[in-house]
Amino acid sequence: xxxxxxxxxxxxxxxxxxxxxxxxxxxxxxxxxxxxxxxxxxxxxxxxxxxxxxxxxxxxxxxxxxxxxxxxxxxxxxxxxxxxxxxxxxxxxxxxxxxxxxxxxxxxxxxxxxxxxxxxxxxxxxxxxxxxxxxxxxxxxxxxxxxxxxxxxxxxxxxxxxxxxxxxxxxxxxxxxxxxxxxxxxxxxxxxxxxxxxxxxxxxxxxxxxxxxxxxxxxxxxxxxxxxxxxxxxxxxxxxxxxxxxxxxxxxxxxxxxxxxxxxxxxxxxxxxxxxxxxxxxxxxxxxxxxxxxxxxxxxxxxxxxxxxxxxxxxxxxxxxxxxxxxxxxxxxxxxxxxxxxxxxxxxxxxxxxxxxxxxxxxxxxxxxxxxxxxxxxxxxxxxxxxxxxxxxxxxxxxxxxxxxxxxxxxxxxxxxxxxxxx
Amino acid sequence: xxxxxxxxxxxxxxxxxxxxxxxxxxxxxxxxxxxxxxxxxxxxxxxxxxxxxxxxxxxxxxxxxxxxxxxxxxxxxxxxxxxxxxxxxxxxxxxxxxxxxxxxxxxxxxxxxxxxxxxxxxxxxxxxxxxxxxxxxxxxxxxxxxxxxxxxxxxxxxxxxxxxxxxxxxxxxxxxxxxxxxxxxxxxxxxxxxxxxxxxxxxxxxxxxxxxxxxxxxxxxxxxxxxxxxxxxxxxxxxxxxxxxxxxxxxxxxxxxxxxxxxxxxxxxxxxxxxxxxxxxxxxxxxxxxxxxxxxxxxxxxxxxxxxxxxxxxxxxxxxxxxxxxxxxxxxxxxxxxxxxxxxxxxxxxxxxxxxxxxxxxxxxxxxxxxxxxxxxxxxxxxxxxxxxxxxxxxxxxxxxxxxxxxxxxxxxxxxxxxxxxxxxxxxxxxxxxxxxxxxxxxxxx
Numbered sequence: 069x070x071x072x073x074x075x076x077x078x079x080x081x082x083x084x085x086x087x088x089x090x091x092x093x094x095x096x097x098x099x100x101x102x103x104x105x106x107x108x109x110x111x112x113x114x115x116x117x118x119x120x121x122x123x124x125x126x127x128x129x130x131x132x133x134x135x136x137x138x139x140x141x142x143x144x145x146x147x148x149x150x151x152x153x154x155x156x157x158x159x160x161x162x163x164x165x166x167x168x169x170x171x172x173x174x175x176x177x178x179x180x181x182x183x184x185x186x187x188x189x190x191x192x193x194x195x196x197x198x199x200x201x202x203x204x205x206x207x208x209x210x211x212x213x214x215x216x217x218x219x220x221x222x223x224x225x226x227x228x229x230x231x232x233x234x235x236x237x238x239x240x241x242x243x244x245x246x247x248x249x250x251x252x253x254x255x256x257x258x259x260x261x262x263x264x265x266x267x268x269x270x271x272x273x274x275x276x277x278x279x280x281x282x283x284x285x286x287x288x289x290x291x292x293x294x295x296x297x298x299x300x301x302x303x304x305x306x307x308x309x310x311x312x313x314x315x316x317x318x319x320x321x322x323x324x325x326x327x328x329x330x331x332x333x334x335x336x337x338x339x340x341x342x343x344x345x346x347x348x349x350x351x352x353x354x355x356x357x358x359x360x361x362x363x364x365x366x367x368x369x370x371x372x373x374x375x376x377x378x379x380x381x382x383x384x385x386x387x388x389x390x391x392x393x394x395x396x397x398x399x400x401x402x403x404x405x406x407x408x409x410x411x412x413x414x415x416x417x418x419x420x421x422x423x424x425x426x427x428x429x430x431x432x433x434x435x436x437x438x439x440x441x442x443x444x445x446x447x448x449x450x451x452x453x454x455x456x457x458x459x460x461x462x463x464x465x466x467x468x469x470x471x472x473x474x475x476x477x478x479x480x481x482x483x484x485x486x487x488x489x490x491x
Numbered sequence: 492x493x494x495x496x497x498x499x500x501x502x503x504x505x506x507x508x509x510x511x512x513x514x515x516x517x518x519x520x521x522x523x524x525x526x527x528x529x530x531x532x533x534x535x536x537x538x539x540x541x542x543x544x545x546x547x548x549x550x551x552x553x554x555x556x557x558x559x560x561x562x563x564x565x566x567x568x569x570x571x572x573x574x575x576x577x578x579x580x581x582x583x584x585x586x587x588x589x590x591x592x593x594x595x596x597x598x599x600x601x602x603x604x605x606x607x608x609x610x611x612x613x614x615x616x617x618x619x620x621x622x623x624x625x626x627x628x629x630x631x632x633x634x635x636x637x638x639x640x641x642x643x644x645x646x647x648x649x650x651x652x653x654x655x656x657x658x659x660x661x662x663x664x665x666x667x668x669x670x671x672x673x674x675x676x677x678x679x680x681x682x683x684x685x686x687x688x689x690x691x692x693x694x695x696x697x698x699x700x701x702x703x704x705x706x707x708x709x710x711x712x713x714x715x716x717x718x719x720x721x722x723x724x725x726x727x728x729x730x731x732x733x734x735x736x737x738x739x740x741x742x743x744x745x746x747x748x749x750x751x752x753x754x755x756x757x758x759x760x761x762x763x764x765x766x767x768x769x770x771x772x773x774x775x776x777x778x779x780x781x782x783x784x785x786x787x788x789x790x791x792x793x794x795x796x797x798x799x800x801x802x803x804x805x806x807x808x809x810x811x812x813x814x815x816x817x818x819x820x821x822x823x824x825x826x827x828x829x830x831x832x833x834x835x836x837x838x839x840x841x842x843x844x845x846x847x848x849x850x851x852x853x854x855x856x857x858x859x860x861x862x863x864x865x866x867x868x869x870x871x872x873x874x875x876x877x878x879x880x881x882x883x884x885x886x887x888x889x890x891x892x893x894x895x896x897x898x899x900x901x902x903x904x905x906x907x908x909x910x911x912x913x914x915x916x917x918x919x920x921x922x923x924x925x926x927x928x929x930x931x932x933x934x935x936x937x
Contacts, residue, residue, distance in 0.1 A: 088543055120539050127532050134555040139595070140540035141547025142877075158543050165553075422870070422887075428863045432888035434916060436936050438880040461937040462920050 081113045093158040094175055094215055097122060099151055100197040104179075105208065107215045111201075121156050125149060137165045148172040152192035153179070153200075162414040164421035167225065171218050174279065177306040178214050181283045182207050185310040213290035220413050225420055226387050226451070228394040229278050229285070232264040234365050236481030238358060243267045243489045245352035249345035250491040253335035255314055257349075261327045262366040263289040265485065272490040277307035278392045284316075288328050294318045295325050298346070300339050303332070317342035321350060322359050326366055373397040376475050378468045380460040382440065385416060386476055387451040388484060395476065395483040411439075416453050419444035423451075434462070441465065493557060494518060494573040497632055498530050499616075500537075501567040502625070514568075514616075514625070515632040533571050537561070551595055560598045564606045568616045572602045596873045600652045604709065609635050611706045614759040614770065648858055648865045649906075652872055653836040653843050656708045659693040665815040669695050672808055679804065682791060684771060685760075687784040690816060692850075699786075701841055703760045707784060711775075735795070739806025740778030742798045760786060774798055778809045830910040832860055833926050834868060838902035847908060860908050864893045868906045871897045875904060884936055886919065896923045898933055905933050 081087060087109050095114070096104040101122040103111035111118075125147060128135040138145040146168040148155040155172040163171075180188065183203050191198050218224045231239075246257040246269040256276055258268040263285055270276050283305060288294065302313040317331040317339060329349060331342045353359055373381055375397075383403060387394040403409050423430045423444045433444040441456040443465060454472070456465055480486060495517040503511030509527045516526050540549040552559040555576075562570040612635060613619060619628045661669070669688060673696065677683050685698035692712050697704045735742040758773050771786040774794060783805065790797055835844040847860045847868075858865055871885050875897070886896045894909040896919065907926045909919050920935065927933050 082542065088545075093543070117542070120535065120542075124532075124535065124539065127528075127535070128554055133557060136553045136555060137551075138536060138540055138549060138553070139551045140544045140549045143540065143544040143547060145540065145543070160544070418874075422874075425870075428866055428870075428889065430867070430887050430889060432886075432916070434884075434886040436882075436884035437878065438882065441936075462916050463937070466916055 078113045078116060081109065082117055091159065091161050092215070092219065093156075094172070095121065095156040095158075096175065096179065097154050097156075098192070098196075098198070098200060099154060102197060102199050104153065104200045104204065105175075105211055107212065121147075122154065125154055144168060146172065148176065150176050152188060152196075161417075162421075163417050164425070166424070166426055167417060167421050170227075171224065174214060174218065174224055174282070175211065177279060178211060178283060178286070179204070180306045180310055181304045182210075184304040184313060185306070186312065210286060210290045214286050217286065217289075220410060222385050222394060222396060222413075222416065223278070223282060225417060226385070226394050227278050228387050228392045229265050229281050230394055230396070231483065231485050232261050232266050232362070232365055233368075233371065233395075233482050234266065234362070236486075238356075238361055238365075239267055239481075239485060240487060241356050241358055242353070242362075243269060243485075243487065245349045245358070247489045247491065248348045248352055249331055249342075251333065251338065251341050251345055253333045253338055254331060254342070254345070254491065255308070255334060256330070256332040257345075258284060258330040258332075259327065260285060260288055260330070261362045264366070266327075266362060267485055267488070269489045269491060274308060277305075280305040280307045284330055284332075287316075288318070288330070292325075294328070295320060298339075298343060302336075305332075315339075317346065319346055321353070322363065324363075327359060327362050370396070370398040373400055376472060378471060380456045380464055381468055381472065382455045382457060383412060384452065384454040384472065386453075386472075389449055389451065391484055391486065393484050412455060415440070415442055415455065419453055434465070443469065445469070492517075492572065493575050494521070494529075495636065496526075496530065496533070496569075496571045496573075497636075498533070498569055498571075499567045500534060500569065514629055515636055517636070533559075533561070533569065537569070550599065558598070560595075560602050562599070562602045562606060565616050570602055570606055572598065574598060596652050596876070597648060597869055600654060604651070604654060604706070605636070607702065607706045608710055611703070611710065611758055611760070615768065618768070649834055649869050649872060650843065650845065650848060650856070652869065653834075654705050654709065654841075656694045656704060656841050657692070657844060658840070658842050659690045659695050659816065661695070661816065665812070666696075668812055668815060672812060673698070676801075676804065680797070680801065682787045682789075682797065684786050684788045686786065689782040689784075690813075691780050695781075699760060705841055707758075711782065711784065735798070737799060737802035737806075739802050739810070740776055740781075742795075742802075743775040743777060758786070774801065776801060776805065778806060779813055781809050781813060831922060831926055832908040832910075834904075834906045835930060836904045838904075861893065864889050864895060864908060867895050868897070868908070871895065871906065872904065875899045886916065894919045896935060898927070898935055900933055903930070903933060905930055 090108045092107070094105070094107040095111075095118060096106075097118045098104060099122070101115075101119055103115055103118050105111060106114050125135055134149060135147045137147065142160045144157075144159050144163075144165055146157045146159070146165055148169055153176065155176055157168045157172055159168055183200075187203075223229055242259055246259060246267060249257045249269070255274060256268060256270050258276075258281070259266045265281065265285070268276055268281075283303070287303070293299070297319070299316075299318040301316045301318065303316050304310065304313050308314070314332045314334060315336050315338065317333070319329050321327045321329055329346060331345060333342060373383060383397060383399065385394055385396040399409050399412075403412050419433055419435070419442055423433055423446055429446070431446055433442075435442045436458065438458065440458050441460050443452070443454045443456065445452045452469065452473070454465075454469065456468070460468070476483065495515070496513070497515035498512045499514060500512065503509050509530065510523060512530050513526055536552055537549045540547070548563045549561045551561065558574050558576060560572045560574070564570050609632070613631050616628060619631060673686055673688065677686065687697045687699060687704065687707060688695040689708070689711070694704070694708060699707065758771055760769055760771055769788070771788055772790060772794065774785045774787065774797065776783045776785065776798065785801070787797075832847045833845070834847050836842070847865065848856050848858050850856050867887055867889050871887070874885065875883055881899070881901065883899045884897070886894065888894050892910050892912055894911065894914065895906060896909065897904065897906045905927060907923050909922045911919065911922060914922070920937075923935050927935055
């Protein structure tokens with residue numbers, strides 16, 4: 069009797085439009101059908117929905133095939149099968165199926181970063197119906213934060229990160245300071261201000277992949293638990309090594325928790341060595357009075373598009389392919405409210421999806437609609453996405469793009485990290 | 492085409508009776524269990540998508556190797572078509588199989604057309620079941636879909652989406668001539684409810700609504716293409732079509748027949764207006780290059796006698812009228828511009844016009860631009876049909892040499908394909924103008 073009451077409650081919940089009508093659902097379950105995570109609503113109440121998902125996956129699997137996606141009107145249902153996990157997205161947003169698959173991969177990587185692939189495989193080889201939530205206790209907020217930032221974050225769409233705009237010589241000083249943290253097993257040293265990358269230093273033979281960097285940024289921005297003193301935490305960076313943990317020494321360098329230093333080492337016993345290394349970085353930064361400058365730069369924020377002096381230009385995103393970095397101005401008129409910003413981001417997603425269509429990639433896309441004229445252009449070194457006012461002529465758009473590219477080139481040093489150092 | 496299934500969700504709801512849901516299953520060789528299982532999967536999918544999107548219907552299921560297209564044809568009646576993914580690289584690259592996202596609409600329209608053609612020839616599923624029972628519907632589907640399924644899917648593109656008809660270019664006087672001919676005809680022969688006139692494969696005028704016109708023209712073209720290609724040999728029975736010679740022209744007798752009822756020359760029209768589906772009888776009359784499709788409501792005399800009377804009236808008139816058809820030149824811009832091609836569609840009149848396709852002597856239509864460029868055209872059409880604004884313009888650079896410029900305005904769509912080495916946006920804009928100036932009111936942005 070108690071059970072039937074629960075089932076009824078669950079049904080009512082799923083049928084409530086407030087849950088159903090969410091624009092982006094993400095679900096994670098195990099191949100035994102155990103719920104792991106749901107973005108909206110508690111996964112406990114969703115066991116029947118997840119049961120259906122598992123049934124669909126295994127039904128198609130029985131036919132020696134693999135389910136990828138379902139479409140119904142504006143809704144897209146996308147499946148990513150990474151045994152022992154199954155990830156499902158249900159979106160009624162303008163992304164393409166390929167883009168949604170990329171989002172699911174971010175979620176998968178986030179989970180791997182907490183438990184490592186090695187542990188995941190070992191557990192499920194032994195015990196098929198293990199409840200993974202036991203290992204993920206307390207990490208829901210990181211997954212929630214990741215899902216929310218993917219809603220409007222170009223970094224996930226582009227696979228690139230955005231630097232804090234900063235004078236080139238200051239960034240160089242920070243890089244040199246980070247280099248001083250070198251110890252035997254140090255893999256990466258990273259400095260963030262207000263969640264934006266200032267600089268990082270890495271081992272010569274290992275690049276810091278932008279998706280790994282995103283995991284670190286997500287970790288810092290999702291939680292205030294690192295505010296107190298120095299923290300020590302195991303973390304797996306799936307692109308660096310999905311099988312094992314790195315150990316992160318995390319500390320804030322200023323009193324208002326703006327600037328954060330992350331030191332990642334392969335040695336589990338190196339906390340005190342890294343604590344010493346942090347002091348060396350601090351000395352160098354203080355010597356040149358860098359922290360107040362960083363604070364000022366973060367308060368100043370991004371630049372306004374009006375600064376460029378192109379009347380028809382409303383907003384843009386420029387990605388430098390070599391550096392996996394992008395730059396974009398802050399939102400200005402007419403994109404001042406969240407609704408408009410989401411709409412604009414939807415247009416960027418649309419352009420990005422078309423231009424990177426895996427079957428037929430395009431070189432250039434120019435689209436005129438009622439509210440704006442959009443341009444996307446992929447060249448050898450960069451990708452550019454621009455929103456113009458709807459009345460711009462093609463001639464004006466072309467000359468604006470030329471001037472915009474020149475403007476970016478002139479400020480390359482300030483907008484991008486172009487001289488990263490290695491240990 | 493890997494398989495085609497028609498089922499009704501309300502049949503065989505009891506455990507163990509699931510087989511009753513099946514109305515049609517291709518390939519027939521599939522085991523009973525597999526058939527039942529597949530329908531179970533389809534029903535689960537439909538339920539699953541409804542739980543998130545209660546107002547939309549499940550449209551496609553994409554897997555690593557296949558794509559399923561769903562059509563909710565009538566209440567409880569579903570058609571599901573399964574197609575193998577076009578690419579064989581699917582095993583090596585996870586993403587490449589998504590290619591077919593671009594041709595979604597194409598497959599969907601092919602399936603819809605299949606259903607509409609069936610409906611035109613036999614009536615709705617619901618009506619058939621109501622009048623003759625489920626078993627009868629199964630037999631009709633077997634008979635009819637077997638014939639219709641021969642569509643070559645790899646050749647389907649934007650033209651299957653538009654499913655439009657090409658109209659004959661006529662000067663005003665000749666057009667009015669034809670119009671008054673039809674008026675007189677329908678006045679003189681009260682049994683003739685409405686009619687459709689074609690010259691070769693181009694429509695002169697149609698008294699039917701859009702969907703009916705679309706379906707009939709496509710059906711006639713597929714059945715009569717051989718006759719049309721050899722207009723002088725019309726009296727010979729070709730590919731199962733038999734004709735009945737009259738004094739001037741002849742009557743095509745073997746179309747629109749049902750194997751079971753032995754009722755000849757009937758069809759169902761008027762689906763768009765609610766509750767006004769009509770069963771009509773059809774006389775298909777040909778005189779030289781003219782085909783007249785006459786729809787009769789409960790004729791008072793036998794069709795053969797009526798046909799004789801019609802022939803005596805129509806023959807001499809058509810003779811004069813045909814002579815006035817002189818110009819068939821469709822492409823009114825300078826065809827010495829080989830780097831420019833276009834596809835045009837008018838949603839209201841159904842008119843289509845394409846220089847991206849050529850028709851061979853045997854009636855085969857083939858596409859002359861690269862497949863990927865054509866896929867981009869299909870994809871833009873999909874963007875347009877999902878876009879909320881009536882005015883929409885898109886210009887794509889596909890690879891180094893090809894550009895696709897598309898404009899939608901007031902229900903009309905024009906896609907211009909420009910093949911131009913090392914062009915830039917301004918140069919392409921100039922090229923597009925050479926085409927768009929021939930389409931009144933379609934102006935690309937400056």
